Amino acid sequence: MAYRIKDGMLEQDGILLEAEHLFSLGRISAYSGTEEVEMVISKRPTRIHFEFEAEPTPHFLLFFRGQPLDAEQTHSLTKYDYFISDGKRLHFVSSHLSDLLTSAFGELPLPKLMKLLRTLHLEGFMDEFPSHLIEVLRSNQQKLAQHDKLFVKSLYPYQEEGVNWLSFCAENGVGTILADDMGLGKTAQVIALCCDVLEKSPNSKVLIVVPNPLIDNWVREFNFFAPSITPYLHYGKNRRGVASAFDDHSVVITPYTTMTSDITMFEDVYFNLALFDEASMLKNPKSTRSLSARRLDIGVTVAMSGTPVENSLMDAWALTDLVFEGFLGGQESFKSRYVHSNLSETLDKNLEELESSLRQITLRRMKKDVLEQLPEKLDIHTAVSLGESEKIKYEALIDEMQHDCQNGGGGILPLMNKLQQFTAHPALVESTIPHDANSLIKSSAKFELLMMQLDKIVQAGEKVIIFATFHKVIDLIQGAINERYGILSGVIDGRTPNDERQSLIDTFSASEGFNVLLLHPRTAGMGLNITAATNVIHYCRQWNPALEEQATARAWRNGQKSVVNVYYMYYADTIEEKIDERIRLKQQLSNRVVSVTDDKETDKQIMLEYLEALGS
Template structure:
């Protein structure tokens, strides 16, 4: 009826002087909903007070600009709000420290500047770039700047899926080799708990948060990074609850898919990032999710977008197309789990002994077939132990297959078109079974495919997003420029063969930037192959010639290098 209640002692009823004040009070009330205040524990919702945090600053700046009323007080918060609203394109660039090895693309440098801006304001954020655009390297640059500035007085904790720990270790060694890194992963991690405070970067995994919660929650962290943060989209899960208990000066979420199925997943991300920022799950559902998802409410959708925009940075591959090279190659390191490692080591030791016995009995020159067969078995174990006719191998599991399925899940969420190459048709059959189990559409091309044109036609037309191809059947003669992503499931001795396969997509007519993922199992024959391609060209050439029927020209030292433990 035009009256407002002013919370004074005693309460006084006031009639606002004009409609502008009335509208202003309504908007203030909406921005300080009791559910939000209760969720973040900022104020007693029954006390009649209105309170705001730094995360509300951009909202307040918008309100101040549109109110047409004079404002007083809260100068720092109001200044921050204006800065957040004008942040796009105005954040000053940052200077990378001398111990950062390499350079950043312009959009990556902007991402690091954004992370630094949020840190200076005491805020966290969601870095939601597409996969392959370098969220890891941007985060490492952010950490490197913090250390160079003397602010990294406590470690940075990286929480990621188990399969991504090797990637963080590898990328940190590549870009910031001076970082003191402590991997809290594997059975021996507990012996390293006492060393946490003496390190700069500490990667661990989501499954280990629950097991190691006493140690991790007792440690104060400078930075908490949640990689593949959509992992914690279930707010009631134990892992999510453990994340909320971690204490850090800044929280960052990294994900290429901040929203997969519904808006509730976005709420979960921000509830971990800044509890209460989007209210309780119940109030968020009534205020945003139901109006937007069920009724297509464009006004509520725009309001939600404005609220989260200052704290979410997303660039798709199409957004930064001009900055990307025609082909980006990404090595995906894969670490075996204990059961698969046990099978691999058993086969390595037995094959090593068999090869040495053959050399002793027949000489090195006449042992070529046995050596090649032994190398084949090791490579098959890296792909999936089930490729071997051994009872123990059937139950060991495959870390590489798990990583491929994670990768394909993310790529499908991004709408990518993917070629998956393997030299083993039996491995493609295992991949095929997993895709069927997940209801992912695909086509298959091997040497046994009678109608080669049919799968090519279905992929080119966009009917299916995944094309499984055996390296020998599809390595030449195909034009598949509809693909924007290539995955080499297993490495080949000859890099030229891999390049020929990649060129099915990377050729004249390709109007997209191509991303090539190579899955390499660490501390195995695959990693040795990867190293040898660059430094042991004569040895690689000899193995290639032997596979074509020529004599195997190796020294005994070469054999020892191939079969020795890493």
């Protein structure tokens, strides 16, 4: 019945003993080789300290009272829940710590490793949360994305780094948040990620969920970056209501509204990768769309958001838990730790730990970080999808114009003006639409996209100038901004006295953070210096490219020290898209040397050619 110490463990009659059996013994004699020693068995669970090293391969080291455990002690502890120190003192650990040890020294896929690391850090078993873990592991394994066959465009170096990072996450089952600054090309990076996933596994299925106004823009972006991939658009009245509709398609694009209404169909399909564009729309975890998103059967989830935290730290929890369930713990435990803490005592500590955790799964680069790789001006052309009611009204206007043409075309110019007003906002031609912000958003997809873009600019604390053609639409935008953001935008159009214009610009330039100037492209598109703005939005499109160039030059000019984002909004599959294509082509052909003209007959001819093409 003698006890014997062998390889750092206790055995009796050749049988290794469990910690539970030893704990009941108290004090025993045991042989270590030929020497008999008195063994003292601790009555209290021992606290073990962890250290994690990512190189050369990920592994844990264990420490007791500042001293590292050797291989025998580590094996005994992880296998039998106890170890012997000084050759004569036996220490056991609690069942909770035993579970943590089992996880740490077992087979750990990367998501479980990351959860374990955060748990160890939060519970005080590990001092430092390893920073940039994914990048370290990816670099060690020299993993690069494989998208060259399907992705046909070039990426900036920082975008290539982003795709490599996203690819590694996807390959290892880690959900992530792509939170790059506005204008840094999140769409290009995730399309490259889709190509990477499909090149590695051609039978994979990708789901992309987007805001309604951006449906057509995503289709066009795929056509630009990866033309061999034709996304299946699940949207509208003619969509099929069965999951088999997706069988022959590798990429499915759907808006949030359709995902929510068709969730019972979507949850029958396994998606290897899911991308949520403008993912701040899911920041309320109790909303119908968030609950629907969580019902999807997804391998890896990527949330795209330039503003991962808008109003509350709960925004960060909601997005993180969407892409990586449980990484930040449960909602209530997170809330009790961060949201209701005594800020004066614990905010700094809490945020440091939280930021460290978020950095593990969030990729965020700001323009200032990659300035040398960027051009001075980022042109961002965005196709806006007409809403169902807008589409019906647009087609009715086109029918009216075609009918006019068949009868001599005498009324084409007034109808063109009416069409331009309609594409600015239906409220310009329909007096029944209320002028509050929500009603304006609901009745115009372009207006909805404008407000979404302004939300991002608000979060970035930047300034923006918006060009709009009609006085009434300028007033509508000004009212909505006042209601939504609590600021009164300056306006420079034909109603603004000349002697007041510079003071409006000075006030705008001197203000701190977010601000808006609303400009008419003809009245205020020349001669003004507004380099305080780093964003330009062409809300109403001009049919003359030189007018838009002149307008953009209010912000993008000598004295501008920052990259300028220039947003061109146009309705997909309408005359606006033809104008956008014409302007881009003309800019290329003329190398930006275009005379400023105001030729209504030219505009009329463009419209007539468009109508003729529709009828052919």
